[in-house]
Amino acid sequence: MIVGMGLEGGDEKRRKSLIRWSPASQTSPLFGTAWPVDAFFGITTEPEGSTGMQDLERIYRDYIDCLNRQDWSRLEDFVAVDAIHNDRRLGLDGYRRMLESDFRAIPDLHFNIDFLVVDASKVASRLVFDCRPVGKLFDLPVNGRRIRFSENVFYRFSSGRIAQVWSVIDKSAIEAQLSEEEPAYFQPRMTQTPIS
């Protein structure tokens, strides 16, 4: 998934593909991004079965990339078969349907990571969106208007996959933008005071 194109999911295969990846290049052949040296060496020194913090950050960034490419066949590499989202036991299939529905509601949807906080088993992510949902979004009549909003979301990982999600989306920000006047092209102004 990260370097072994054509590899199917599975933690053992994932780990092997990481170990095969030469640290000399320090560059991901898929995304062309530079990679810190200790991120590579961190993986090799960890005990079998565990997922390191830098590994988790990399998996998460690849997951977001998978969503943005709408590469649903790869979703199983990132999401557990019994995944829970906001207390709903969606499973992998339900999770995929949720995402597909999001992209129907927001055709230009793009997940942008503002920043992450990562520990041994969790990723906390600040996501920001700038998009034009076609109809209603969270019961709000957006109707193609451009809106910007954020999502603060936590993920618990198990065996390198998302097992549980706690997501809160800033609905108030969308409401505030919809209640704003559309900006006028020509705003009548009275800046001159009459000379007495």
Next chain:
Amino acid sequence: MIVGMGLEGGDEKRRKSLIRWSPASQTSPLFGTAWPVDAFFGITTEPEGSTGMQDLERIYRDYIDCLNRQDWSRLEDFVAVDAIHNDRRLGLDGYRRMLESDFRAIPDLHFNIDFLVVDASKVASRLVFDCRPVGKLFDLPVNGRRIRFSENVFYRFSSGRIAQVWSVIDKSAIEAQLSEEEPAYFQPRMTQTPIS
């Protein structure tokens, strides 16, 4: 603040008070909670001026305790004088006024930490609330009804104090609870089918 009751704020004093605290007891005299051994030794081995991850978690838990006690005179120990909250430069005084206003709107407000994700400079916190706001909350007519909701919030710390906050509150959860029927004490039911 943590162990030196009567100590004023200041990172140097805070650090000294932590070092004075005997690791032998492993118990905070203020809150009576057991403390992991490595949390104490982590502090002593860190370079001057830095704030460790376990230190940051402890500071954050003390901050939440400060809010729950409404101990506003101690807020300066936790919040920077130029603190930013959701892009508003509230400063320490504005931050305090925001919290005081929260407690007026929700007299039984209590901040409950569900879980944390902590790195070298940030705390990500899942907060849960169970309370009875007196009037409107986030423009919703709660009017004393019991509601449960969550907040996903990030804090950037600088020199051991909260410098910036990104907070998103689950307004949709409150809306959903307000749209529910009040539970009936006696629900009329027709479970028996007539015997033909």
